[in-house]
Amino acid sequence: MSYKFDKKIVKFQSINNPYKQDVIIHPIMRGGIIPDEVQKMLIDEGWMKVGYAVCYDCIEGRSGLVSKPPINEFLPTVAEFFDGDTAEHTFGSRAAQFSVMKTIADNISEDFAKIVLTDPLCHYTTAIAAEMNNLKIVEAQHSNYPDYKVNAEDFVDRIESIKKETGKLPGLIAVTHVEPYYGNLNPAKEVGKIAKDYGIPYMVNAAYTAGIFPVSMKELKADFLTVSAHKSMASIGPLGFLVTNYEWSDKAFKKSTIKPDRTGRTFSKKIVNIFGCSIGGLPLISAMYSFPHVAERVKKWEEELDKARWFISEMEKIDGIRLVGERPHNHHLMHFETPIFWEISKHHKRKGFFLAEEMIKRGIVGLHRGLSKHMKISLYGLSWEEVRGVRDAFYDLTKKYVDEFKLNYESQKA
């Protein structure tokens, strides 16, 4: 390439991370914080030396069959942890959901329509996975503002209306265990019972819960559990898991049967729906290192929930701020409506950007830049001192601007 090109690209080698010392409050990040001791092991053991980090001793040509490091023991352990029968690692929950939808699309019988019935606030990756497999998304409803709750019985109504319209059952029911908009815990167990009663395959997307609190797919009556390791299992991304029961594992993890015509080569160890082999690499090593930590932390979920609920009550002391979503809240993802910040943004020269920027000035990163009317936040895994620090930062910036702009708001009711 040209001298000009060489000059242009130099900057990529010195990209800095302005947030390396900051407290992270981004809801998609908190469950994926890598413990210090895991980072240390990754470094000390030299796993960052090479891209294909888990392939030194690959004999059979698929990461899941590697025994050094013990991936072939780790995957069944992950399955056991989530009370499933078989697990494979994937490129995140999105790729796991793709595999599920593909399994459904490939095996659909005439009793079922090419429709996925979902909760109404499923993650976008559920919709994309359906789109990738030419499946339509039909949604159950929620209760609208302010709690957006989903009722399991509504799934029955939707199944019946799909039956009426198409003469068939939906090909899959997919429920987001905790949804990503308001952090609501969906009635996954009750929907599981409904799915079983109708004989409809059932997937639970546990990207926000598996690794956060105890999740049993048997209890949920799920056929498929999709898991995000970088979101909720303290792992380097991208990594996730697809866990299935025995009934579905052969279909979900079917081996390759394609046979090119001349060489007649076959690839019988490769799993089609996970691209043959999903590589793993450094993310998979990190997941193994983090796993004992994750297995331990799910036992302490109640402590984490206390922090979230305390923080909600503290934030609601600021005039106008209100949690949107279910009460009492059952997840670390919190969504607040923040009319006071919206009001400040109208007076602030940085407009809606003031909020995230003020927090960053205070060493707290993760609010969506530009938004001030609403905010999503998580304090999962932070110490009580840090949790109080985040509260104080919001109190502080509110007071500052209420005073500065002489707003008709109380900065705290307390």
Add this chain to the structure above:
Amino acid sequence: MSYKFDKKIVKFQSINNPYKQDVIIHPIMRGGIIPDEVQKMLIDEGWMKVGYAVCYDCIEGRSGLVSKPPINEFLPTVAEFFDGDTAEHTFGSRAAQFSVMKTIADNISEDFAKIVLTDPLCHYTTAIAAEMNNLKIVEAQHSNYPDYKVNAEDFVDRIESIKKETGKLPGLIAVTHVEPYYGNLNPAKEVGKIAKDYGIPYMVNAAYTAGIFPVSMKELKADFLTVSAHKSMASIGPLGFLVTNYEWSDKAFKKSTIKPDRTGRTFSKKIVNIFGCSIGGLPLISAMYSFPHVAERVKKWEEELDKARWFISEMEKIDGIRLVGERPHNHHLMHFETPIFWEISKHHKRKGFFLAEEMIKRGIVGLHRGLSKHMKISLYGLSWEEVRGVRDAFYDLTKKYVDEFKLNYESQKA
């Protein structure tokens, strides 16, 4: 979980890497060695702190649109580097190939058959990508033992036979730039001309070349270039790129249009064929850090080739050892037939495992465990001193066992 479970999982937190000090000679690893200074930046800048490493400042909901870190500048730079028009990052070349095959399958017109015409030694991921999209693989032929060369003209024969059989053209021609069995450089440019003449979409899988020597997809007349960052761009895995020309980019990177019925939500920034957003994470940061190094190293390819050719001539001084594949050799992946090691394995108590194990004892890792009749090896990026060290290790172990087992072999002809 139970006490027994907790006890069982403790071991995952202390998995060690027995090869952290070793010289790596695994052909899939050498192009993915992470430079020391890149590892240092990843650590010092705290990018390992969280799974979603590139999402702090995501505003639009897709990693490719993020400006801090400058992914939105990096992707066009990658496209420019490979002489293409548009690039997106993917979960490796396998996911890029999947996107290509999906693009073809989704857009196939009646003039084209659901057939991918490939070189006969394409990587398994090409076959799996086809299988995932219900496309058949038809292969051109090779010249068989000992050079396995592919002739571009044979693609014409195959196109004609497909036309005769189906009345249609193949939906895609896919050529592996350098194939993974013998390291042969395929006639990608000549096939590109043929593809253009027939008007058949053309993909080059450059997993073993892009990032190793200069690759111009315009010169190859490719519509799609699939790239592996962990294999050939000195990156943490899993990561790859799909590069397209303008003609195909809207189709390959089409935005989501799915619209769930009740909420009417749309996801118009998300790219369907890459799961909406391909996350990136630590692998993507590593690729940006490594990129200037990669752009520089491709200019020094001839030096690397000298090492490979020198090594071939040195290895062939051992009685019976012979390179399989084209001569002169044009890639760092070398495949040797090693009857002398096969003979040793018959006398050795570790059977075929002796070879990889003997090398590991000498601080050299990456031979496929259990195999001794053939071996694949790469010395890409090693210093001349290390290259000589690898040669010496083979000489040494050969001499040791020829003497010990009193074999009728000369250990070196020289």
